[in-house]
Amino acid sequence: MDHSSSFPYLRRAAPEVLATARSQRWDPAEVVRILVEEEIKGRDEATRRNHRQQAQLPSGKTFDSWREADSSIPAPTQQALMTLEWIGRAENLAVAGQSHLAEALANKAIDEGMKGSWFTLESLTAHLGRATVDNTVSKAVAKITRCDLIVIDDIGMLPSGQAAAEAFYRVIDAAYERRSVIVTSNLHPSGFDSIMPETLATAAVDRLLHHAHIVLTEGSSLRLTQATTGQGVVPLNQPG
Known part of the structure; x- marks a missing residue:
């Protein structure tokens, strides 16, 4: 031996x-x-x-380079996100822009022994499209949702067709109440039906937001306009 x-x-x-x-x-x-x-x-x-x-995180951004004071997200909300307790509860996060925050959270999750995966909607669509060719879509989705945290970045930068909507729905549906998903977008998730087929967008968003924290920003200065939570989540800006 x-x-x-x-x-x-x-x-x-x-x-x-x-x-x-x-x-x-x-x-x-x-x-x-x-x-x-x-x-x-x-x-x-x-x-x-x-x-x-x-x-396959895109750029190596972590909280070491995150400037908490410059973010429009309230400090208590940032700190609650950084505990990663919401991942343990399989809660989701929908945030406007803030790809740096999403990647820093994914890196922190990995540092704490979790598994993560990073996609843009385009790369997710291509990934599942390749699996469609050899009829392994279910296997590919199952592999993605073995991760504790799944990030889908920059939704809404370009209009998305049926294939993208199906890929998005498949992952959100498979992760529902089992895994945490971060979605970053320049749109509120309720507006995803403006960039992808309505039926699939609505079904995906219903599942995404059921147990989700939503942080919305507006304008080039990313001023905070709203911080709300879905049903069945612990508010991020409150202790406990």
């Missing part, structure tokens, strides 16, 4: 840890504890790197 790849992070840390242990006369149990911790830490970091790569 090849053990060359067994416990790679422990093996990497061992020379330095053992040298320190000898010089400081550590108890053997302490040496074992530290080496095991190094292995666990390394595996966790590798998992996060893998999840980030699979998520």
Whole structure:
């Protein structure tokens, strides 16, 4: 049996840890504890790197570059979003613009051990379109909704046809009450029927907004105009 790849992070840390242990006369149990911790830490970091790569986030934006004071979203709402507790409750987020916020939330979710996926409506449509060719759409949708957080960015930049509406509906329907979805758009979700076929848009939006936090902004300055919640969600701007 090849053990060359067994416990790679422990093996990497061992020379330095053992040298320190000898010089400081550590108890053997302490040496074992530290080496095991190094292995666990390394595996966790590798998992996060893998999840980030699979998520295909667009630009690497995180909360390190997020300027909370410059956002039109109330500070308590921002802070509540950052707890990610709403993801644990399978609640959704619909926000005007704010792609930076969406990506920062996705990165934070990955940092905390969750899986995420990032699409534009165009890339989602293309992804499911390819699956249609070999009749694996259900499998593709199931894989997407194994993620804890699904982001669909920039809806409404261009009119969308039947294929886009079907792709959007399929994912929203499969995620309904099971996974959290972030949608960013220059439109209120109730206006999605102006850019895609009405029946599918209405069905998708009904499911999206049933357990959703909605943060609307207006104008080039992204001034906050409204922050409301759907049914069955904990308000983001209130404690608890």
